[in-house]
Amino acid sequence: MVDVTASHQRTASASDYLALLKPRVMSLVVFTGLVGYVAAPGAGDWVLGFAAVFAIAIAAGASGALNMWYDSDIDLIMTRTRSRPIPSGRIDREEALMMGLTLSALSVVTMYLAAGALAAGLLAFTIFFYAVVYTMWLKRATPQNIVIGGLAGALPPAIAWAAKTGSLGIDPLLLVAIIFFWTPPHFWALSLLQKDDYAAAKVPMLPVTHGAQATRVQIFAYSLLVAPLAVTPVLTGLGNMIYAAVSVLGGAMFVFLAYRVLRSKAGEGIAADDKRARDLFGFSILYLFMLFAVIFIERGFA
Amino acid sequence: MNETVTLTPEELKARKRRNMWLALSLGAFILLVFAITVSKMQAYSLLGISAQ
Incomplete structure:
Protein backbone atom coordinates (compact mmCIF):
# COMPACT_ATOMS: atom_id res chain seq x y z
CA MET A 1 0.00 0.00 0.00
CA GLY A 169 -51.81 33.78 -21.09
CA ILE A 170 -51.20 37.39 -22.00
CA ASP A 171 -50.40 38.51 -18.44
CA PRO A 172 -47.44 36.17 -17.77
CA LEU A 173 -46.13 36.93 -21.25
CA LEU A 174 -46.25 40.66 -20.45
CA LEU A 175 -44.18 40.02 -17.32
CA VAL A 176 -41.69 38.08 -19.43
CA ALA A 177 -41.59 40.85 -22.04
CA ILE A 178 -40.93 43.53 -19.40
CA ILE A 179 -37.88 41.67 -18.05
CA PHE A 180 -36.76 40.75 -21.57
CA PHE A 181 -36.69 44.36 -22.79
CA TRP A 182 -35.36 45.65 -19.46
CA THR A 183 -32.30 43.35 -19.61
CA PRO A 184 -30.32 45.02 -22.46
CA PRO A 185 -30.26 48.58 -21.07
CA HIS A 186 -29.61 47.21 -17.58
CA PHE A 187 -26.72 45.02 -18.71
CA TRP A 188 -25.23 47.40 -21.26
CA ALA A 189 -25.09 50.18 -18.63
CA LEU A 190 -22.83 47.87 -16.62
CA SER A 191 -20.84 46.65 -19.61
CA LEU A 192 -20.05 50.26 -20.61
CA LEU A 193 -18.10 50.42 -17.34
CA GLN A 194 -16.38 47.07 -17.90
CA LYS A 195 -15.61 47.40 -21.59
CA ASP A 196 -11.89 46.74 -21.16
CA ASP A 197 -12.54 43.59 -19.13
CA TYR A 198 -14.79 42.17 -21.85
CA ALA A 199 -12.32 43.16 -24.55
CA ALA A 200 -9.47 41.39 -22.71
CA ALA A 201 -11.60 38.24 -22.42
CA LYS A 202 -12.60 38.57 -26.12
CA VAL A 203 -16.31 38.59 -25.24
CA PRO A 204 -18.11 40.49 -28.03
CA MET A 205 -20.19 42.77 -25.82
CA LEU A 206 -21.78 45.70 -27.65
CA PRO A 207 -19.37 48.37 -26.26
CA VAL A 208 -16.44 46.23 -27.46
CA THR A 209 -17.73 45.48 -30.95
CA HIS A 210 -19.64 48.68 -31.77
CA GLY A 211 -18.18 51.19 -29.33
CA ALA A 212 -19.55 53.21 -26.42
CA GLN A 213 -21.56 55.66 -28.57
CA ALA A 214 -23.55 52.90 -30.32
CA THR A 215 -24.18 51.25 -26.94
CA ARG A 216 -25.53 54.47 -25.46
CA VAL A 217 -27.92 54.81 -28.42
CA GLN A 218 -29.10 51.22 -27.97
CA ILE A 219 -29.59 51.75 -24.22
CA PHE A 220 -31.78 54.77 -24.91
CA ALA A 221 -33.74 52.94 -27.65
CA TYR A 222 -34.49 50.03 -25.32
CA SER A 223 -35.51 52.40 -22.54
CA LEU A 224 -38.09 53.87 -24.94
CA LEU A 225 -39.39 50.34 -25.52
CA VAL A 226 -39.47 49.11 -21.94
CA ALA A 227 -41.02 52.19 -20.31
CA PRO A 228 -44.36 52.06 -22.21
CA LEU A 229 -44.32 48.25 -22.18
CA ALA A 230 -44.12 48.28 -18.38
CA VAL A 231 -47.38 50.26 -18.27
CA THR A 232 -49.36 47.71 -20.33
CA PRO A 233 -50.28 45.43 -17.36
CA VAL A 234 -52.68 48.25 -16.40
CA LEU A 235 -54.57 47.65 -19.66
CA THR A 236 -55.00 43.92 -19.02
CA GLY A 237 -55.96 44.37 -15.36
CA LEU A 238 -52.80 42.75 -14.04
CA GLY A 239 -51.76 46.08 -12.52
CA ASN A 240 -54.06 48.53 -10.73
CA MET A 241 -53.81 52.17 -9.62
CA ILE A 242 -50.57 51.96 -7.65
CA TYR A 243 -48.96 49.99 -10.47
CA ALA A 244 -50.09 52.61 -12.98
CA ALA A 245 -48.46 55.39 -10.96
CA VAL A 246 -45.23 53.46 -10.28
CA SER A 247 -44.84 52.24 -13.87
CA VAL A 248 -45.44 55.70 -15.38
CA LEU A 249 -43.17 57.56 -12.94
CA GLY A 250 -40.53 54.81 -12.87
CA GLY A 251 -40.58 54.55 -16.67
CA ALA A 252 -40.17 58.32 -17.03
CA MET A 253 -37.20 58.25 -14.65
CA PHE A 254 -35.71 55.29 -16.49
CA VAL A 255 -35.97 57.08 -19.86
CA PHE A 256 -34.54 60.26 -18.30
CA LEU A 257 -31.50 58.42 -16.90
CA ALA A 258 -31.01 56.60 -20.21
CA TYR A 259 -31.16 59.99 -21.97
CA ARG A 260 -28.47 61.30 -19.61
CA VAL A 261 -26.33 58.33 -20.60
CA LEU A 262 -27.05 58.99 -24.29
CA ARG A 263 -25.89 62.62 -23.93
CA SER A 264 -22.77 61.62 -21.98
CA LYS A 265 -19.45 60.04 -22.84
CA ALA A 266 -20.09 57.07 -20.56
CA GLY A 267 -17.80 54.16 -21.34
CA GLU A 268 -15.01 56.40 -22.62
CA GLY A 269 -13.05 56.59 -19.39
CA ILE A 270 -14.44 59.86 -18.02
CA ALA A 271 -15.40 59.31 -14.38
CA ALA A 272 -18.23 61.88 -14.27
CA ASP A 273 -19.84 60.41 -17.40
CA ASP A 274 -19.35 56.83 -16.22
CA LYS A 275 -21.32 57.77 -13.13
CA ARG A 276 -24.36 58.35 -15.37
CA ALA A 277 -24.17 54.75 -16.57
CA ARG A 278 -23.75 53.60 -12.97
CA ASP A 279 -26.82 55.63 -11.96
CA LEU A 280 -28.88 54.03 -14.72
CA PHE A 281 -27.66 50.55 -13.73
CA GLY A 282 -28.58 51.16 -10.09
CA PHE A 283 -31.98 52.62 -10.92
CA SER A 284 -32.78 49.82 -13.37
CA ILE A 285 -32.66 47.32 -10.50
CA LEU A 286 -34.91 49.49 -8.34
CA TYR A 287 -37.29 50.05 -11.28
CA LEU A 288 -37.82 46.34 -11.98
CA PHE A 289 -38.05 45.58 -8.28
CA MET A 290 -40.73 48.26 -7.79
CA LEU A 291 -42.81 47.09 -10.76
CA PHE A 292 -42.88 43.50 -9.52
CA ALA A 293 -43.25 44.44 -5.85
CA VAL A 294 -46.36 46.50 -6.65
CA ILE A 295 -47.91 43.63 -8.62
CA PHE A 296 -47.12 41.36 -5.66
CA ILE A 297 -48.86 43.75 -3.25
CA GLU A 298 -51.84 44.52 -5.48
CA ARG A 299 -52.51 40.91 -6.43
CA GLY A 300 -51.36 39.24 -3.23
CA PHE A 301 -53.41 41.39 -0.90
CA ALA A 302 -56.40 41.96 -3.18
CA MET B 1 -1.21 -1.95 -5.47
CA ASN B 2 -3.51 0.08 -3.25
CA GLU B 3 -3.06 3.83 -2.94
CA THR B 4 -4.41 5.99 -0.18
CA VAL B 5 -4.55 9.75 0.00
CA THR B 6 -3.52 11.40 3.22
CA LEU B 7 -5.66 14.43 3.90
CA THR B 8 -4.44 17.33 5.98
CA PRO B 9 -6.49 18.22 9.10
CA GLU B 10 -7.81 21.25 7.21
CA GLU B 11 -8.95 19.09 4.29
CA LEU B 12 -10.58 16.59 6.67
CA LYS B 13 -12.47 19.41 8.37
CA ALA B 14 -13.60 20.80 5.00
CA ARG B 15 -14.74 17.34 3.87
CA LYS B 16 -16.72 16.87 7.06
CA ARG B 17 -18.43 20.24 6.57
CA ARG B 18 -19.24 19.42 2.92
CA ASN B 19 -20.69 16.06 3.92
CA MET B 20 -22.86 17.69 6.56
CA TRP B 21 -24.28 20.20 4.06
CA LEU B 22 -24.85 17.41 1.54
CA ALA B 23 -26.75 15.38 4.14
CA LEU B 24 -28.83 18.40 5.14
CA SER B 25 -29.64 19.15 1.49
CA LEU B 26 -30.66 15.56 0.87
CA GLY B 27 -32.84 15.56 3.97
CA ALA B 28 -34.47 18.83 2.89
CA PHE B 29 -35.18 17.42 -0.58
CA ILE B 30 -36.79 14.30 0.91
CA LEU B 31 -38.97 16.48 3.15
CA LEU B 32 -39.96 18.64 0.17
CA VAL B 33 -41.00 15.61 -1.92
CA PHE B 34 -42.95 14.30 1.09
CA ALA B 35 -44.72 17.65 1.53
CA ILE B 36 -45.56 17.79 -2.21
CA THR B 37 -46.97 14.26 -2.06
CA VAL B 38 -49.14 15.00 0.99
CA SER B 39 -50.37 18.23 -0.57
CA LYS B 40 -51.28 16.49 -3.83
CA MET B 41 -53.02 13.63 -2.02
CA GLN B 42 -55.08 16.13 -0.02
CA ALA B 43 -56.06 17.96 -3.19
CA TYR B 44 -57.09 14.72 -4.91
CA SER B 45 -59.08 13.49 -1.89
CA LEU B 46 -60.89 16.85 -1.75
CA LEU B 47 -61.70 16.46 -5.46
CA GLY B 48 -63.02 12.98 -4.72
CA ILE B 49 -65.26 14.26 -1.92
CA SER B 50 -66.68 17.05 -4.07
CA ALA B 51 -67.35 14.61 -6.92
CA GLN B 52 -69.45 12.33 -4.65
Missing part, protein backbone atom coordinates in the same frame (compact mmCIF):
# COMPACT_ATOMS: atom_id res chain seq x y z
CA VAL A 2 1.39 3.38 -0.99
CA ASP A 3 0.54 6.51 0.89
CA VAL A 4 0.32 9.56 -1.33
CA THR A 5 -0.53 13.16 -0.61
CA ALA A 6 -3.55 14.74 -2.19
CA SER A 7 -2.67 16.25 -5.55
CA HIS A 8 -4.27 19.53 -4.59
CA GLN A 9 -6.03 21.06 -1.61
CA ARG A 10 -9.77 20.43 -1.37
CA THR A 11 -10.83 22.88 1.27
CA ALA A 12 -13.86 24.40 -0.45
CA SER A 13 -16.54 25.48 2.00
CA ALA A 14 -20.32 25.60 1.69
CA SER A 15 -20.11 29.30 0.83
CA ASP A 16 -17.92 28.46 -2.19
CA TYR A 17 -20.58 26.08 -3.48
CA LEU A 18 -23.22 28.70 -2.77
CA ALA A 19 -21.20 31.25 -4.77
CA LEU A 20 -21.25 28.76 -7.66
CA LEU A 21 -25.04 29.14 -7.75
CA LYS A 22 -24.84 32.95 -8.31
CA PRO A 23 -27.02 33.82 -5.30
CA ARG A 24 -27.65 37.42 -6.43
CA VAL A 25 -29.09 36.28 -9.75
CA MET A 26 -31.01 33.59 -7.85
CA SER A 27 -32.61 36.16 -5.56
CA LEU A 28 -33.93 38.20 -8.51
CA VAL A 29 -35.27 35.08 -10.20
CA VAL A 30 -36.93 33.91 -6.97
CA PHE A 31 -38.54 37.31 -6.56
CA THR A 32 -39.94 37.53 -10.11
CA GLY A 33 -41.04 33.88 -9.90
CA LEU A 34 -42.81 34.51 -6.61
CA VAL A 35 -44.61 37.49 -8.12
CA GLY A 36 -45.64 35.36 -11.11
CA TYR A 37 -47.09 32.76 -8.75
CA VAL A 38 -48.94 35.28 -6.58
CA ALA A 39 -50.26 37.23 -9.60
CA ALA A 40 -51.65 34.12 -11.31
CA PRO A 41 -55.38 33.54 -10.80
CA GLY A 42 -56.63 30.99 -8.29
CA ALA A 43 -56.04 30.27 -4.63
CA GLY A 44 -53.02 28.04 -5.14
CA ASP A 45 -51.47 25.80 -2.55
CA TRP A 46 -48.70 27.25 -0.41
CA VAL A 47 -46.72 23.98 -0.28
CA LEU A 48 -46.87 23.52 -4.05
CA GLY A 49 -46.18 27.23 -4.55
CA PHE A 50 -43.13 27.04 -2.32
CA ALA A 51 -41.94 23.92 -4.18
CA ALA A 52 -42.40 25.63 -7.56
CA VAL A 53 -40.50 28.79 -6.56
CA PHE A 54 -37.84 26.65 -4.87
CA ALA A 55 -37.44 24.61 -8.08
CA ILE A 56 -37.02 27.86 -10.05
CA ALA A 57 -34.35 28.98 -7.57
CA ILE A 58 -32.46 25.69 -7.82
CA ALA A 59 -32.70 25.76 -11.62
CA ALA A 60 -31.25 29.30 -11.62
CA GLY A 61 -28.43 28.08 -9.37
CA ALA A 62 -27.80 25.09 -11.62
CA SER A 63 -27.63 27.38 -14.64
CA GLY A 64 -25.15 29.56 -12.77
CA ALA A 65 -22.95 26.56 -11.96
CA LEU A 66 -23.02 25.38 -15.60
CA ASN A 67 -22.18 28.92 -16.72
CA MET A 68 -19.20 29.09 -14.36
CA TRP A 69 -18.05 25.64 -15.50
CA TYR A 70 -18.04 26.67 -19.15
CA ASP A 71 -16.79 30.23 -18.67
CA SER A 72 -13.97 29.52 -16.21
CA ASP A 73 -11.39 30.53 -18.84
CA ILE A 74 -12.83 34.01 -19.39
CA ASP A 75 -13.75 34.38 -15.70
CA LEU A 76 -10.03 34.10 -14.95
CA ILE A 77 -9.27 37.04 -17.24
CA MET A 78 -11.99 39.42 -16.10
CA THR A 79 -11.44 41.41 -12.88
CA ARG A 80 -15.13 41.15 -11.85
CA THR A 81 -15.15 37.36 -12.04
CA ARG A 82 -11.57 36.42 -11.13
CA SER A 83 -12.44 35.65 -7.52
CA ARG A 84 -15.19 33.16 -8.43
CA PRO A 85 -14.75 29.64 -6.99
CA ILE A 86 -13.35 27.98 -10.16
CA PRO A 87 -10.82 30.60 -11.39
CA SER A 88 -9.60 31.08 -7.83
CA GLY A 89 -8.98 27.32 -7.60
CA ARG A 90 -11.36 26.59 -4.71
CA ILE A 91 -13.63 24.31 -6.75
CA ASP A 92 -12.79 22.02 -9.69
CA ARG A 93 -14.48 22.59 -13.07
CA GLU A 94 -15.74 18.99 -13.15
CA GLU A 95 -17.27 19.43 -9.72
CA ALA A 96 -19.16 22.51 -10.91
CA LEU A 97 -20.36 20.63 -13.99
CA MET A 98 -21.65 17.71 -11.93
CA MET A 99 -23.29 20.05 -9.46
CA GLY A 100 -24.96 21.98 -12.29
CA LEU A 101 -26.26 18.83 -14.00
CA THR A 102 -27.49 17.26 -10.74
CA LEU A 103 -29.29 20.39 -9.59
CA SER A 104 -30.80 20.84 -13.07
CA ALA A 105 -32.29 17.35 -12.92
CA LEU A 106 -33.50 17.79 -9.33
CA SER A 107 -35.15 21.13 -10.07
CA VAL A 108 -37.02 19.85 -13.13
CA VAL A 109 -38.17 16.68 -11.29
CA THR A 110 -39.33 18.77 -8.31
CA MET A 111 -41.23 21.13 -10.62
CA TYR A 112 -42.84 18.18 -12.42
CA LEU A 113 -43.96 16.64 -9.12
CA ALA A 114 -45.31 19.93 -7.78
CA ALA A 115 -46.76 21.56 -10.87
CA GLY A 116 -46.89 19.23 -13.88
CA ALA A 117 -45.43 18.99 -17.34
CA LEU A 118 -45.86 22.56 -18.68
CA ALA A 119 -43.99 24.27 -15.83
CA ALA A 120 -41.33 21.52 -15.73
CA GLY A 121 -40.87 21.73 -19.51
CA LEU A 122 -40.51 25.51 -19.38
CA LEU A 123 -38.01 25.19 -16.55
CA ALA A 124 -35.94 22.63 -18.48
CA PHE A 125 -36.05 24.90 -21.53
CA THR A 126 -34.85 27.85 -19.43
CA ILE A 127 -31.84 25.93 -18.09
CA PHE A 128 -31.01 24.71 -21.61
CA PHE A 129 -31.39 28.20 -23.04
CA TYR A 130 -29.11 29.79 -20.44
CA ALA A 131 -26.45 27.07 -20.28
CA VAL A 132 -26.29 26.04 -23.94
CA VAL A 133 -27.80 28.76 -26.15
CA TYR A 134 -26.51 31.76 -24.17
CA THR A 135 -23.36 30.54 -22.39
CA MET A 136 -21.95 28.12 -24.95
CA TRP A 137 -23.07 29.83 -28.12
CA LEU A 138 -24.32 33.43 -28.06
CA LYS A 139 -22.05 34.90 -25.40
CA ARG A 140 -18.88 34.43 -27.42
CA ALA A 141 -20.50 34.81 -30.84
CA THR A 142 -22.56 37.99 -31.08
CA PRO A 143 -23.06 41.40 -29.42
CA GLN A 144 -26.75 40.47 -29.28
CA ASN A 145 -25.79 37.82 -26.68
CA ILE A 146 -27.54 39.40 -23.72
CA VAL A 147 -30.54 40.51 -25.80
CA ILE A 148 -31.46 36.97 -26.88
CA GLY A 149 -29.96 35.27 -23.82
CA GLY A 150 -32.02 37.56 -21.61
CA LEU A 151 -35.01 35.33 -22.34
CA ALA A 152 -33.71 32.81 -19.81
CA GLY A 153 -33.77 35.40 -17.04
CA ALA A 154 -37.17 36.67 -18.16
CA LEU A 155 -39.07 33.37 -18.08
CA PRO A 156 -39.41 32.67 -14.30
CA PRO A 157 -42.69 34.61 -13.81
CA ALA A 158 -44.26 32.63 -16.66
CA ILE A 159 -42.96 29.35 -15.25
CA ALA A 160 -44.43 30.16 -11.85
CA TRP A 161 -47.70 31.25 -13.49
CA ALA A 162 -47.84 27.94 -15.38
CA ALA A 163 -47.05 26.09 -12.14
CA LYS A 164 -50.11 27.57 -10.46
CA THR A 165 -52.61 27.51 -13.33
CA GLY A 166 -51.29 24.83 -15.69
CA SER A 167 -51.51 27.30 -18.57
CA LEU A 168 -50.13 30.58 -19.92
